[in-house]
Amino acid sequence: MTHLAIAANALRKSYGDKVVLDGIDLAVPGGTVFSLLGPNGAGKTTAVKILSTLITADAGDLRVGGHDLAADPQAVRAAIGVTGQFSAVDGLITGEENMLLMADLHHLSKREGRRVAAELLERFDLVEAAKKPASTYSGGMKRRLDIAMTLVGNPRIIFLDEPTTGLDPRSRHTMWGIIRELVSDGVTVFLTTQYLEEADELADRIAVLNDGKIAAEGTAAELKRLIPGGHVQLRFEDPAAYERAAGALRESVRDDQALTLQIPSDGTQRELRSLLDWLDAADVHADALTVHTPDLDDVFFALTGPAKVPHQTKENVR
Ligand SMILES: Nc1ncnc2c1ncn2[C@@H]1O[C@H](COP(=O)(O)OP(=O)(O)OP(=O)(O)O)[C@@H](O)[C@H]1O
Numbered sequence: 001m002t003h004l005a006i007a008a009n010a011l012r013k014s015y016g017d018k019v020v021l022d023g024i025d026l027a028v029p030g031g032t033v034f035s036l037l038g039p040n041g042a043g044k045t046t047a048v049k050i051l052s053t054l055i056t057a058d059a060g061d062l063r064v065g066g067h068d069l070a071a072d073p074q075a076v077r078a079a080i081g082v083t084g085q086f087s088a089v090d091g092l093i094t095g096e097e098n099m100l101l102m103a104d105l106h107h108l109s110k111r112e113g114r115r116v117a118a119e120l121l122e123r124f125d126l127v128e129a130a131k132k133p134a135s136t137y138s139g140g141m142k143r144r145l146d147i148a149m150t151l152v153g154n155p156r157i158i159f160l161d162e163p164t165t166g167l168d169p170r171s172r173h174t175m176w177g178i179i180r181e182l183v184s185d186g187v188t189v190f191l192t193t194q195y196l197e198e199a200d201e202l203a204d205r206i207a208v209l210n211d212g213k214i215a216a217e218g219t220a221a222e223l224k225r226l227i228p229g230g231h232v233q234l235r236f237e238d239p240a241a242y243e244r245a246a247g248a249l250r251e252s253v254r255d256d257q258a259l260t261l262q263i264p265s266d267g268t269q270r271e272l273r274s275l276l277d278w279l280d281a282a283d284v285h286a287d288a289l290t291v292h293t294p295d296l297d298d299v300f301f302a303l304t305g306p307a308k309v310p311h312q313t314k315e316n317v318r
Pocket residue numbers: 015020038039040041042043044045046047194
């Protein structure tokens with residue numbers, strides 16, 4: 001049986017009469033990235049706060065790092081690191097001082113503390129900024145410092161609550177690299193994000209939280225297969241071949257500029273085979289054939305309901 005780093009059964013949490021988490025189940029194998037997606041206010045931060053012992057659940061059987069959350073929160077705390085919206089960075093002191101403070105909290109000797117701090121500042125490209133007050137850091141630098149501070153205790157499970165919100169594309173990619181590196185070292189990452197592309201890039205498994213329940217869970221590919229919207233695209237170099245194909249494939253969507261045809265398809269082997277047979281029979285020879293599956297945006301909109309999330313541009317997807 002796979003070792004689970006995080007396991008939640010029937011997790012419930014309400015604030016007054018508002019049910020935020022309505023009996024959710026989560027299972028995160030060790031050394032993987034699990035991403036919790038959901039619209040604003042879906043309860044992602046609440047789930048992170050509960051699993052990282054910052055607040056208590058109303059009900060549920062919860063285990064993190066093999067420890068029962070209710071019975072042994074201290075052991076859970078020793079196994080995890082948390083960074084996110086409630087950042088631990090103190091702006092009044094330097095990055096290095098923040099790191100050394102963290103080393104003290106973890107009871108490292110002065111010498112060991114300095115060694116670990118120097119190593120992590122180097123790893124997170126913060127050596128130049130180390131002697132400057134953290135309040136002068138950019139958003140990306142603060143996030144890097146925050147993660148570096150979390151790693152002082154060498155946690156095996158890390159909760160990252162929206163680690164790239166507000167970062168520019170370059171800083172976001174740097175953060176993705178950091179997360180991948182952590183996972184390759186065997187760390188388990190529980191990631192909440194508003195960016196579907198981020199979950200798609202990083203997560204082994206994704207759960208979509210909506211109305212207090214997990215609306216769907218699976219790999220990015222599994223989630224994409226849940227909803228329609230896939231198609232096969234044929235591209236032609238020769239306008240005459242394109243016209244012949246368009247005539248033969250009546251239900252395709254034409255793009256006369258790009259000389260492409262789109263044919264609805266779920267992308268399964270069976271559908272592809274029958275399409276290829278059909279193209280051969282109709283003597284249609286495309287110069288390129290690509291299969292397009294729906295992206296996570298499509299999945300998100302379908303699962304969280306059009307009334308709740310209007311179809312907007314990517315940057316507005318929250
Ligand atoms: N301390 C609190 N008291 C009352 N209600 C709260 C409290 N904390 C959170 N809530 C409510 O619980 C719901 C879930 O909040 P939560 O912050 O977990 O959502 P989220 O999915 O992380 O959203 P976002 O993407 O906006 O960060 C929201 O409706 C929020 O208003």
